[in-house]
Amino acid sequence: MQVPCSFEFFPPKTEAGISKLKQEQSLLASVQPEFFSVTYGAGGSTRDTTLAAVLSTRAHTGVATAPHLSCIGDEPEDILQLLNTYRDQGIGRLIALRGDLPSGMGLGRGTLKYAADLVGFIRQHTADHFHICVAAYPEVHPEARSGQDDLQHFKAKVAAGADSAITQYFYCADAYSDFMDRCQTLGINIPIVPGIMPILNYQKLMRFSTACGADIPRWLSKRLEDLADDEASLLAFGKDVVGELCQQLLDLDAPGLHFYTLNQAEPCLSIYQSLKGVLA
Ligand code: FAD
Numbered sequence: 001m002q003v004p005c006s007f008e009f010f011p012p013k014t015e016a017g018i019s020k021l022k023q024e025q026s027l028l029a030s031v032q033p034e035f036f037s038v039t040y041g042a043g044g045s046t047r048d049t050t051l052a053a054v055l056s057t058r059a060h061t062g063v064a065t066a067p068h069l070s071c072i073g074d075e076p077e078d079i080l081q082l083l084n085t086y087r088d089q090g091i092g093r094l095i096a097l098r099g100d101l102p103s104g105m106g107l108g109r110g111t112l113k114y115a116a117d118l119v120g121f122i123r124q125h126t127a128d129h130f131h132i133c134v135a136a137y138p139e140v141h142p143e144a145r146s147g148q149d150d151l152q153h154f155k156a157k158v159a160a161g162a163d164s165a166i167t168q169y170f171y172c173a174d175a176y177s178d179f180m181d182r183c184q185t186l187g188i189n190i191p192i193v194p195g196i197m198p199i200l201n202y203q204k205l206m207r208f209s210t211a212c213g214a215d216i217p218r219w220l221s222k223r224l225e226d227l228a229d230d231e232a233s234l235l236a237f238g239k240d241v242v243g244e245l246c247q248q249l250l251d252l253d254a255p256g257l258h259f260y261t262l263n264q265a266e267p268c269l270s271i272y273q274s275l276k277g278v279l280a
Contacts, residue, residue, distance in 0.1 A: 005272060006036065008038075008260050009025070036058075067094060071114075071117060080125055137154070166195050196259045239274070243274040
């Protein structure tokens, strides 16, 4: 049986980036993903480029493509306009988020504050048209007052109408297993797909993980630090580690895998094709 998967991209800024992304997407389309997704810059900074990338990705690959949509810093009327555009374009799935504003950017008036507010807003205005996917944090969102508080806020997103979730990335399968147990205890039964971050660069990974609250276990950070200046070895080691993690997650009955591609197909493809049950 093929392992269900999806792949996430960011909207490219240049013509060269757009044409490179098309090549990467063609490679990834060959494994018949459930969907592609395209990120959104909080405050509407990529409103047009996200829409353009979603439509061109779907046209170019034939794969269903889901826009990410965040609410912080966006006016509700702008969000509504975008929802109507997506519905009119036949988009059926959204990734609904709060988003993170760059520091110094105001909140705007009438802003929906949390992702649960956005999910409720989408349901209020578009009923059941969209499959709504939200974010989940097995290692706890960095701004949460406590793990229990964060889980209650996750539950609120489900109560507001979320159909499924994708997790922040992590490198310890126990975090996912424990999170799934805690969700079950709270009666949260939607599919929760692990987000998978391939390891491509030591410094960038450490910087980004600190910001988003993803834990890099000490043994892993030390190994990556040793390999930081040897790109080929770092990539090969990263693929082994992340491939092993994916296998453990599937063995824990994860319903699929969502890859943060960073717009690069090969690392994700080679991890995916290393899994049991996936034909290379
Ligand atoms: P929320 O679920 O609203 O939670 C944010 C924080 O607020 C948490 O600490 C939560 O515990 C707390 N909270 C929630 N409700 C309440 C309440 N009522 N009272 C008090 N506290 C509360 N960012 C982007 O900008 N663009 C993207 O395209 C993007 N894509 C992503 C895709 C995935 C799969 C993931 C996992 C993350 C993505 N992000 C993206 C990052 C995301 O926007 C950040 O992690 C952001 O900080 C939180 O978004 P959220 O939707 O999880 O927020």
